[in-house]
Amino acid sequence: xxxxxxxxxxxxxxxxxxxxxxxxxxxxxxxxxxxxxxxxxxxxxxxxxxxxxxxxxxxxxxxxxxxxxxxxxxxxxxxxxxxxxxxxxxxxxxxxxxxxxxxxxxxxxxx
Amino acid sequence: xxxxxxxxxxxxxxxxxxxxxxxxxxxxxxxxxxxxxxxxxxxxxxxxxxxxxxxxxxxxxxxxxxxxxxxxxxxxxxxxxxxxxxxxxxxxxxxxxxxxxxxxxxxxxxxxxxxxxx
Numbered sequence: 001x002x003x004x005x006x007x008x009x010x011x012x013x014x015x016x017x018x019x020x021x022x023x024x025x026x027x028x029x030x031x032x033x034x035x036x037x038x039x040x041x042x043x044x045x046x047x048x049x050x051x052x053x054x055x056x057x058x059x060x061x062x063x064x065x066x067x068x069x070x071x072x073x074x075x076x077x078x079x080x081x082x083x084x085x086x087x088x089x090x091x092x093x094x095x096x097x098x099x100x101x102x103x104x105x106x107x108x109x110x111x
Numbered sequence: 112x113x114x115x116x117x118x119x120x121x122x123x124x125x126x127x128x129x130x131x132x133x134x135x136x137x138x139x140x141x142x143x144x145x146x147x148x149x150x151x152x153x154x155x156x157x158x159x160x161x162x163x164x165x166x167x168x169x170x171x172x173x174x175x176x177x178x179x180x181x182x183x184x185x186x187x188x189x190x191x192x193x194x195x196x197x198x199x200x201x202x203x204x205x206x207x208x209x210x211x212x213x214x215x216x217x218x219x220x221x222x223x224x225x226x227x228x229x
Contacts, residue, residue: 034218034220040222041220041223042154049215089153089218097142097208098156098166099218102153103151103153104152104153
């Protein structure tokens with residue numbers, strides 16, 4: 001039931017792009033994306049809702065394929081500050097925001 | 112706005128002892144979540160409150176864990192007795208979502224309590 005994220009880890013140079021994927025075996029109602037730096041709290045990045053609505057930061061984009069039960073997070077022109085672990089959280093019905101988080105994707109951006 | 116406040120930040124106890132964590136959510140947020148995050152894993156939901164009522168506690172080990180949110184604002188999570196496997200970061204989050212809507216509001220996390228069991 002836990003969503004599967006890929007890749008598990010990625011190393012980039014500043015300015016390069018990355019895509020992080022999140023796949024679920026159950027129908028999705030919404031997908032949330034968070035970034036967590038070591039020893040810190042997860043920070044909200046993006047919400048994608050069934051029907052196409054998105055909420056999030058301007059510099060981050062994401063897609064939500066309801067039929068394939070997948071979401072992808074696109075990080076373009078990466079900066080050092082993008083380093084951290086990215087988690088997707090999936091919601092499978094109207095449950096007041098109950099999320100099941102994936103195992104995370106560790107992103108390292110090098111100068 | 113003030114963020115989610117948690118205390119303590121760190122706690123070290125011996126197995127079989129008890130421990131309690133406190134969380135004060137963002138003002139006005141009806142929904143409060145407690146998560147357990149084991150090193151290298153994603154957060155795992157333990158319990159979800161809507162105001163002072165429990166919405167979901169299906170993954171809370173009820174033989175040793177308990178949580179309450181008596182006045183619908185701050186919340187405490189207790190472990191008694193602790194086991195070695197409880198070593199983790201305990202995160203509290205709040206959101207403006209309500210139990211009868213979808214998760215169309217972001218969750219705001221506190222800094223967490225890092226619990227070490229000796």
